[in-house]
Amino acid sequence: MTRIFSAFGVAAIVLMAANExxxxxxxxxxxxxxxxxxxxxxxxxxxxxxxxxHVGVGFGGRVDGLWGGLFVDAGVSQQSLEGQRVFxxxxxxxxxxxxxxxxxxxxDIAAGWRFAFNRVxxxxxxxATIVAYRETSDFAQPGDDTDxxxxxxxxxxxxxxxxxxxxxxxxxxRYRAVTGVLGTGGVSEVFGEDALGGRAFALRVxxxx
Amino acid sequence: MTTPAKGRTTLRRVxxxxxxxxxxxxxxxxxxxxxxxGPANRFLMDRDQVVALARTINDRLPYIPGEVLIKFRPGxxxxxxxxxxxxxxxxxxxxxxxxxxxxxxxxxxAEDNPELLAAVLFxxxxxxxxxxxxxxxxxxxxNDPLYTRQWNLDQINMPVAWEIxxxxxxxxxxxxxxxxxTVANGFEVFPLWNGSRIASFAIPFQQNPDIAAARFxxxxxxxxxxxPVLDMVGHGTHVAGTILQETNNAYGLAGIxxxxxxxxxxxxxxxxxxxxxxxxxxxxxxxxPNESGGxxxxxxxxxxxxxxxxxxxxxxxxxxxxxVSPAYLEALQYAVQRGAFVSIAMGNSYExxxxxxxxxxxxxxxxxxxxxxxxxxSRRRAYYSSTGGHIEIAAPGxxxxxxxxxxxxxxxxxxxxxxxxxTVIVPRFDRYYDSxxxxxxxxxxxxxxxxxxxxAQGITSPxxxxxxxxxxxxxxxxxxxxxxxxYGLIDARAALRGMGAAK
Numbered sequence: 001m002t003r004i005f006s007a008f009g010v011a012a013i014v015l016m017a018a019n020e021x022x023x024x025x026x027x028x029x030x031x032x033x034x035x036x037x038x039x040x041x042x043x044x045x046x047x048x049x050x051x052x053x054h055v056g057v058g059f060g061g062r063v064d065g066l067w068g069g070l071f072v073d074a075g076v077s078q079q080s081l082e083g084q085r086v087f088x089x090x091x092x093x094x095x096x097x098x099x100x101x102x103x104x105x106x107x108d109i110a111a112g113w114r115f116a117f118n119r120v121x122x123x124x125x126x127x128a129t130i131v132a133y134r135e136t137s138d139f140a141q142p143g144d145d146t147d148x149x150x151x152x153x154x155x156x157x158x159x160x161x162x163x164x165x166x167x168x169x170x171x172x173x174r175y176r177a178v179t180g181v182l183g184t185g186g187v188s189e190v191f192g193e194d195a196l197g198g199r200a201f202a203l204r205v206x207x208x209x
Numbered sequence: 210m211t212t213p214a215k216g217r218t219t220l221r222r223v224x225x226x227x228x229x230x231x232x233x234x235x236x237x238x239x240x241x242x243x244x245x246x247g248p249a250n251r252f253l254m255d256r257d258q259v260v261a262l263a264r265t266i267n268d269r270l271p272y273i274p275g276e277v278l279i280k281f282r283p284g285x286x287x288x289x290x291x292x293x294x295x296x297x298x299x300x301x302x303x304x305x306x307x308x309x310x311x312x313x314x315x316x317x318x319a320e321d322n323p324e325l326l327a328a329v330l331f332x333x334x335x336x337x338x339x340x341x342x343x344x345x346x347x348x349x350x351x352n353d354p355l356y357t358r359q360w361n362l363d364q365i366n367m368p369v370a371w372e373i374x375x376x377x378x379x380x381x382x383x384x385x386x387x388x389x390x391t392v393a394n395g396f397e398v399f400p401l402w403n404g405s406r407i408a409s410f411a412i413p414f415q416q417n418p419d420i421a422a423a424r425f426x427x428x429x430x431x432x433x434x435x436x437p438v439l440d441m442v443g444h445g446t447h448v449a450g451t452i453l454q455e456t457n458n459a460y461g462l463a464g465i466x467x468x469x470x471x472x473x474x475x476x477x478x479x480x481x482x483x484x485x486x487x488x489x490x491x492x493x494x495x496x497x498p499n500e501s502g503g504x505x506x507x508x509x510x511x512x513x514x515x516x517x518x519x520x521x522x523x524x525x526x527x528x529x530x531x532x533v534s535p536a537y538l539e540a541l542q543y544a545v546q547r548g549a550f551v552s553i554a555m556g557n558s559y560e561x562x563x564x565x566x567x568x569x570x571x572x573x574x575x576x577x578x579x580x581x582x583x584x585x586x587s588r589r590r591a592y593y594s595s596t597g598g599h600i601e602i603a604a605p606g607x608x609x610x611x612x613x614x615x616x617x618x619x620x621x622x623x624x625x626x627x628x629x630x631x632t633v634i635v636p637r638f639d640r641y642y643d644s645x646x647x648x649x650x651x652x653x654x655x656x657x658x659x660x661x662x663x664x665a666q667g668i669t670s671p672x673x674x675x676x677x678x679x680x681x682x683x684x685x686x687x688x689x690x691x692x693x694x695x696y697g698l699i700d701a702r703a704a705l706r707g708m709g710a711a712k
Contacts, residue, residue, distance in 0.1 A: 041710070048710045087707040089673035096667050096707045098373065135711050139373050139702070146711040185712040 026065040027209035033058040033172065035202025037079055037104070040195035044188040047093050048100065049083035056080075058202065060108070064209075069114045073125065073156070077200070079104040085137055088190045100137035106130070106176055108154050121160040121168065129154040129176045131196050152178030152197055160206060168206040175199050250436035256490035257318055263487060265344050266500045271532055272341035273505060277323045277330065278536045279313040285335040293335040297326065307507070310514045310543070312536050314342060314507040343532035344503035345567075347387065347444045347477055347650055359462060360586045361451075361605030361618050365655060367465060370662065370701035371456065377665035379468040382426050383452050383523040383657060384516035384549075386509060387445030388502070389475035391416050391638065392428045393437035400488035402495060403634050407488045414439055415639035417446055419454050419461035419621045420471065427519050430475040431508040433482050440638065442479035442502065443623035447644050448527050449473065450620030451654035452661065461621050462643060465658025465701070466665075472521050474512040477504035477528060480630045498630035504528045506536055513540040517547040522664045524551045525657035527650035529566040537568035545577035550664070550671040552657040554649035555582040556595035563595055570599045577671025579678065582694060583652040585611035588685060590693045594649055600695040602678055603685060604655035607647030617645035659701050666705055677704050 038053040039045045046052050060075020085098040112125015128151055135146040158172030176197035183194025254262065261274045281290050290313075294301045299319030307314040320326040323341035330339035362368075396411040416422060428438040440446045453471055454464030479502035484495065509528065516524050524544055544551055556566035572580035583594040583606020590596070591608040607618040622644020628636035656678065663674050681704040682697035690696055 044710050048708075083710075085707045085709050087668050087673060087677050089668075089670070089676040092670065092673060094668045094670075094673060094707075096705070098706060100709050102710060133711070135709050137706070137709055139369055139706055141369070141702075144706070144712065146709070182711055186708040186710050188710055190708070 025209075026063070028061065028063045029168070029206040029208025030061045031059065031075070031204050031206040033060075033075070033077065033202035033204045035172075035200055037077075037198050037200040039198040041182050041188055041191070041193035043191040044182060044186075044193045045081075047086055047088065047187050047191075049081050049102070053198075054079045054081050056104075062206070062208075064114055069116070069123075071112055071114050071123065071125070073110045073112065073127075074108065076105065076107045077202075086187060088187055098138050100135065103132075103134040105132040105134075107132070108156070108174065108176075110154055110156055112156065119162040121162065121170075122158070123160070124157045126156070127154045128152070129178060129197070131176065131178045131181075133181045133196060146181065148181045150178050150180040150196060152176055158204065160204070166207055166209060168204075170204050170206070172202050172204055173199065174202070250434050252434045252486050252489050253430070253432060254486050254490070256492070257316070259483075259486045259490040259492060261318075263483060263492070263496050266483060266502065267497045269500060270344070271530060272323050272343050274321050275316055275318045275323060275326075276342035276505075276507070277315050277317070277327045277339050278309075278342055278507060278510070279315055279330060279339045280311060280337045280535065280539070281313070281335055282337045289335050293330065293333040296329055296333060309507055309511040310540075312507075312510060312539070338535040340506075340534055340536060341532060343506045343530050343534060345477075345506065345509060345528040345530040346503050347442075347528045358615050359619055360615070361607070361651075361655065362463060362465070364584075364586065364588070364605050365659070365699050366702035367463075370659075370705050371467075373702065373705045374466075374662045374666060376468045378453075378466040378661050379470070379665075381466065381523065381661045381664045382470040382472050382521045383466065383525065383661050384472040384474055384512070384521035385445055385449045385452065385525050385654075386474045386476050386512040386516065387448050387525070387527060388442035388477045388479055389430065389438040389440040389445045390420075390428075390449045390471060390473035391438065391440045391446070392425055392473060393439065397436065397439065399485045401484055401635060402488050402493050407491070407493060410635045412635065413637045413639040415641075417450065417454075417621050417641055419458075419641070420449070421455060424453065424468075424470050426470045426472045428473045429512070429515055431511050431515070432476050432478050432505060433486070438473045438475045440475075440623065441481040441628065441636065442477070443625065443644060444477070444479075444527070444650065445473065445475070446641075447620045447622045447646050448525060448650060448654045450622070451618065451651060452525060452658040454621055461641075462619055464620070465655060466661035469523075469658075469661045469665075472516060472519065474516060476508035476512040478502045481628060481636050495630075506532075506534055510536045510540040513544050513551075517544040517549045521549050523657050523660045524549050525654050526551060526553045526568060527648075527653045529554055529556050529569050531564045531566055534567045538571045538574070541568060541571055541575050541578050545575050545671045548669070548671060549577075550657075550660045550674045551575075551578040552653045552660060553578060553580050554653040555580050555597075555600055557593040557648050557650075559593055559595050563597070565597055565599065566595060569595075570597075572601055573599050577675055579656055579675055580695070581649060581653040581656045583607070583647070583649045584685070584694070584698055586616050587611050588698060590686070591647065593647070594652070596692045598692050600692060601675075602656060602682060602696055603694040603698050604652040606649050606652035607645070609647055614645055617647050618651040619643045619645050622646070656699060659699055659704060662701065662705060666707075677707070680704075
């Protein structure tokens with residue numbers, strides 16, 4: 001996590017030094033995203049889902065040019081994942097054939113700085129994320145399923161390329177650092193993994209000014 | 210899936226059975242003129258063994274006089290083994306020896322005290338260990354019913370567990386090493402002492418009607434005869450019922466793993482088996498009816514190995530005794546290494562000084578074998594249930610002091626009045642009723658049944674089955690592990706659901 005925060009700091013300094021035009025006009029845009037999240041609790045998700053990353057869609061909005069390159073961004077994305085319950089003993093995993101479903105929905109609120117290099121618009125930012133985590137499975141009784149929200153830190157960086165007057169496409173990386181749902185029970189407790197966040201890479205299409 | 214309610218029907222059946230008993234008794238007397246047992250089958254005990262066993266019962270000895278179990282150290286050949294045995298008073302003939310796996314069962318009639326003989330043999334350099342051939346007792350206490358109710362299955366959350374498991378358990382074989390579960394229908398002709406002479410009687414047997422015949426797998430008698438396995442005590446039948454009696458079939462009572470296959474292995478005998486083998490050996494008289502019989506260590510060990518070698522994935526041992534027994538330890542290790550989970554009754558002697566009993570005391574040493582104590586319907590330790598640092602888990606065992614008859618564990622059992630030695634000269638074993646019992650004998654099969662469901666669900670390692678049962682147990686008594694409840698009361702639903710990512 002420290003390396004990720006350091007990388008963001010370095011990127012911000014480099015971009016600020018190279019920035020050609022910090023003064024940008026006020027504008028608003030909406031975006032949709034499609035990308036993959038790699039969960040930080042890799043052993044936990046590998047065990048119950050058979051994979052450590054999953055694709056999902058998201059959408060959000062952004063207001064740019066609040067003060068120079070300052071922007072605020074709010075977005076939500078969602079992954080729905082299916083797996084099965086297991087038992088883990090001494091490192092061996094025994095699948096039990098009981099279906100389970102995980103819904104992972106982060107709501108991100110961030111502020112950052114957008115730079116401008118002609119049509120290329122890189123940005124970095126940070127903020128907060130609220131991860132809504134829901135885990136349900138067959139044969140559950142009251143209290144068995146999980147439906148919780150936890151707040152954590154968010155870092156984001158990306159680049160937009162203006163392809164038309166009001167259309168930008170780009171790629172974005174988001175890192176969410178959240179704890180509190182995992183690690184106290186189930187497989188995550190066995191593996192000692194309490195990180196609910198992860199790294200998300202997404203393609204974005206923005207419409208607006 | 211729901212638990213079938215069946216009480217009134219059963220009571221009507223019992224009343225009809227009582228009437229039937231009165232009608233059939235004269236017929237049995239008439240049949241007694243036939244005097245030969247089946248030519249193909251032979252009894253497994255000769256006269257000397259019968260006499261020794263009768264002494265064990267009548268004198269309430271913990272072992273069979275003159276019998277020891279011996280394991281030789283590896284690398285010693287037959288001549289060196291013979292040298293070690295030369296210390297036995299009166300010498301040793303081959304007819305006195307029987308191998309059970311790598312354990313030698315030695316009969317030395319000239320040396321009456323097997324504890325002394327074992328001590329002498331243990332000092333020989335060729336011998337790894339020697340022990341008396343103990344007679345373990347089965348661990349139930351019979352009682353009379355007023356009405357039936359299987360509170361025990363609700364207590365461990367079986368209704369949802371059955372929904373989760375479905376019919377998966379059909380792939381699992383459970384060995385019940387006990388007094389047997391009758392596998393034959395019809396009459397067997399046995400000799401019996403009738404009070405004045407030894408005569409032969411045709412005795413009727415019937416399979417438990419609440420376990421489908423197709424679910425019976427391999428069976429074997431290790432203690433009585435070479436014929437079909439027959440239960441003449443009712444203990445094995447009750448234990449097997451808890452594990453796998455038919456469920457949701459609108460008949461009788463329910464069992465925990467109602468699709469599992471049954472491997473009935475008879476290693477224990479009771480009053481009637483003793484009467485028969487005594488009569489067959491020409492020994493007149495009655496053994497003490499108050500002593501219900503027992504399970505020679507040699508027979509139990511042979512049955513454990515047989516079960517493991519013949520595909521049993523779960524073994525139930527509702528038996529035990531206070532004698533330290535390396536033979537038990539090695540047999541348990543053998544079974545678990547071969548992939549079989551073993552459930553063992555803790556013992557019922559809490560109010561008799563709470564002695565440590567074996568093989569239960571070995572369970573903590575073996576990941577894949579569990580010692581099981583009993584709780585009552587109030588989720589408190591049953592008054593009889595032995596305690597100690599070696600208890601691992603608790604399960605319903607019944608407790609007449611907590612709710613009277615309704616606090617007992619009900620399963621299909623042989624109809625007691627048909628073979629009560631105080632009132633019957635010629636028994637019958639062809640009628641069943643809702644039999645109420647209590648004991649850690651009744652608790653252990655709850656764990657065995659759950660183990661069968663877990664195996665069928667996908668937890669195929671005995672050690673992992675033990676870990677799952679412990680992890681999902683409902684903590685009782687002092688927080689965490691304690692010597693009354695171990696890790697707590699089994700929870701079938703929770704264990705079968707296993708783990709998600711967060712819970």
